[in-house]
Each structure stands twice: as structure tokens, then as C-alpha cells.
Amino acid sequence: MPRGPKGEKRPADVIGNAVHVMRIATGEAEESLPEPGKEYARKGGLKGGKARAKSLSPERRSEIAKKAASKRWRG
DSSP states (O other), X not given: OOBXXXXXXXXXXXXXXXXXHHHHHHTSSOOOOOOHHHHHXXXXXXXXHHHHHHHSOHHHHHHHHHHHHHHHTOX
């Protein structure tokens, strides 16, 4: 299903989308907007992995990767 400019779900066809917008405008349907706190946390999460990798030594990153690979491929 297509997503609107703020990530909300919208009908795929043009007429269905027009009806949905009309219902929002007349108050029959409520438009669900994402919570601002979630978006803030998401942006921090996107930065977090890179910042953590930058702060770790290559040896420690290798240890973490080996542990993750052993867990992933454990039978």
C-alpha cells in the first residue's frame, strides 16, 4: 500500500485516495499522524550504530562480530 508524505497509509487508487481525503476533511475519518517522539528516537537509532562502531576498537568489533556469527549459524 502506498504511503503518504508523512508515512501514513493511503489507498492505492486515485478515486479511493480522493474519497479518503474527503472523509478526513469532513471529519468522518481521522488522520493518524506519527508521534513526534518516535521519529526523534528513530533518528537517534539510525545514528547510534555508526557512532558505536566508531567508538569501538577494531579488536572489540571483531569479537562482537564473531559472537554474532556463532549465534547466527549455531545449529
